[in-house]
Amino acid sequence: MAADLNNEKLIARYLLGELPEEQQVAIEDRAFTDKDYLALVTAVENDLIDEYVRNELSATERRQFETRFLASAERRKRVEFAKALARVPVAATVPERTVVSEPSRWSWRDSLYAFISGLNPAAKFAVVAVMLLLLVGGAWLLTETLRLRSQLTQLQAQNQAQQNELKQQVDAERRRNEELNARLTQEKQQREQSDESLRQLSETGDATNPPPRPVIAALTLLPGLSRGGGEKPHLVMQEDARLVRLQIGIDPEEQYKTFAVELRTAAGRQVWTRENLTARTRGRARAVSLTLPASALKSGDYELRLSGRQEGGESEDIGFYYFDVKKR
Numbered sequence: 001m002a003a004d005l006n007n008e009k010l011i012a013r014y015l016l017g018e019l020p021e022e023q024q025v026a027i028e029d030r031a032f033t034d035k036d037y038l039a040l041v042t043a044v045e046n047d048l049i050d051e052y053v054r055n056e057l058s059a060t061e062r063r064q065f066e067t068r069f070l071a072s073a074e075r076r077k078r079v080e081f082a083k084a085l086a087r088v089p090v091a092a093t094v095p096e097r098t099v100v101s102e103p104s105r106w107s108w109r110d111s112l113y114a115f116i117s118g119l120n121p122a123a124k125f126a127v128v129a130v131m132l133l134l135l136v137g138g139a140w141l142l143t144e145t146l147r148l149r150s151q152l153t154q155l156q157a158q159n160q161a162q163q164n165e166l167k168q169q170v171d172a173e174r175r176r177n178e179e180l181n182a183r184l185t186q187e188k189q190q191r192e193q194s195d196e197s198l199r200q201l202s203e204t205g206d207a208t209n210p211p212p213r214p215v216i217a218a219l220t221l222l223p224g225l226s227r228g229g230g231e232k233p234h235l236v237m238q239e240d241a242r243l244v245r246l247q248i249g250i251d252p253e254e255q256y257k258t259f260a261v262e263l264r265t266a267a268g269r270q271v272w273t274r275e276n277l278t279a280r281t282r283g284r285a286r287a288v289s290l291t292l293p294a295s296a297l298k299s300g301d302y303e304l305r306l307s308g309r310q311e312g313g314e315s316e317d318i319g320f321y322y323f324d325v326k327k328r
Contacts, residue, residue, distance in 0.1 A: 005026060005027055005030055005037070006037075006040065008040075008044050008047075010023075010027075011027065011040070011041055011044040012044055012047075012048055014027050014041075015041075015044065015045055015048055015068075015069060016048075016061060016064040016065060016068055016069065017064060017067075017068035018064065025149075027041070028142070028145065028146050028149070029146075031142055031146075032142075032143070032146045038139055038142065039135075041138070041142065042134075042135050042138040042139060042142075045134075045138050046131070046134055046135075046138075048065065048069070049078060049079055049082045049134075050082060052065050052069075052079065052082075053079065053082045053083050053086050054086070072141060074137050074140070074141050075141065077137070078133075078134050078137055078138070081130050081133065081134065082130075082134075085126075085127060085130055116128075183273070186273065187273055187274065187275065190272060190273065190274070190292075193293065194291070194292065194293055197242065197243075197293045197295075215238060215240050215241045215242055215243075216241065216242070216243045216244070216245055217235060217236070217237045217238070217241045217243070217244045217245070217294060218244075218245045218246075218247070219233060219234075219235040219244070219245075219246055219247070219323060220233075220246075220247040220249065220287075221233060221246060221247065221248050221249060221304065221321040221323060222249045223249050223250060223251060223319050223321070232301070232322050232323050232324050233322075233323040233324075234323065234324055234325075234326060235297075235323055235324070235325045235326070236326050236327075236328065237294055237297070237325060237326070237327045237328070238327075238328055239327070239328065241294040242293070242294055243291055243292070243293060243294055244291070244292055244293070244294050244296075244297060245289065245290070245291050246289070246290045246291075246292075246304070247287045247288075247289055248261070248287055248288045248289075248290060248304065248306055248321060249285065249286070249287045250279060250286050250287065250288060250306070250318060250319070251286070252281070252284060252285070252286045254279070254286070254308060254318065255310075256279075256308030256309060256310060256316075256318070257308075257309065257310055257311045258275070258276050258277060258278060258308070258309050259277040259278070259279060259288045259306060259307065259308050259309075259318075260273070260274065260275040260276075260277065260306075260307045260308075260309070260315060261273065261274050261277060261288070261290050261304060261305070261306055262304070262305045262307075263290075263292075263302060263303075263304050263305075264302065264303050264304075264305070265300060265301070265302060265303075266300060266301040266302070266303065271296055271297065271302070272290075272292050272296055274290060274292075277289070277290065288306065297325050298325065298327075299324075299325055299326055299327050300324065300325060301322070301323075301324045302322070302323055302324065302325060303320060303321070303322055304320065304321040304322075304323070305317065305319075305320050305321075306318045306319050306320075306321065
């Protein structure tokens with residue numbers, strides 16, 4: 001069952017720090033939005049100060065009061081005011097009253113009213129001023145507590161957002177590393193396949209007759225040819241062709257340190273990739289050589305993408321080359 005937030009004992013326990021966080025938040029939220037409830041909290045706070053000054057608190061409550069309540073400098077000032085007020089002498093005595101009816105227990109409001117009524121005008125003014133000061137200070141302290149709690153919530157939300165962003169960056173970097181590892185594995189397999197083809201070719205033949213030189217199909221690709229512009233170069237491959245050598249022409253002004261080649265079919269399927277290629281210069285011409293097994297190419301149209309990389313820089317596309325393959 002939900003606790004009655006108007007219960008003064010419950011509010012006193014809140015001020016002494018005895019309530020769980022859920023009930024503390026409920027009291028603070030209501031005080032922040034309900035002025036009458038804020039006045040009730042301030043009144044209970046004043047009663048608690050008076051009981052402390054008059055040594056009416058138990059040993060446990062007094063220890064909690066000094067540990068929790070007096071942690072604030074503003075509240076310590078209010079306690080000092082209450083101690084000073086307790087030392088003010090009563091200038092006028094309250095005349096005795098004959099009680100006819102059955103005596104009943106006075107509330108703290110009746111006691112306060114009777115105490116103030118018995119003071120002289122100067123003392124009354126001082127008491128009222130102190131009470132107003134305590135009321136305003138308590139309201140300010142509670143409002144400041146609520147504001148700091150709101151700021152803490154915002155900081156926690158910002159911290160969570162930063163953690164989520166960092167996690168996304170880490171995930172993206174991990175995916176990038178996985179893609180690079182996959183490309184390196186594929187290139188390693190292609191190199192092993194090419195080396196195996198060359199080894200098999202070198203072992204062909206017998207000991208008395210040297211093995212015939214492998215049949216190589218060659219094609220030179222010139223820069224500047226678009227996909228639909230002009231007639232595509234043709235690579236005619238004999239049935240006994242074992243290797244294909246492509247001479248990829250580039251602009252002599254290109255100053256890239258290394259080059260990479262990616263060969264795809266017209267449908268976009270990757271056929272061959274190779275990195276860390278260098279360019280050779282013959283006269284005024286400059287070209288990049290690519291050698292691959294003839295078995296990797298089938299009859300059809302192909303697209304070759306050439307990219308260059310400066311030392312320590314990112315890879316940049318240089319050009320695209322198009323040709324078709326015909327086998328006899």
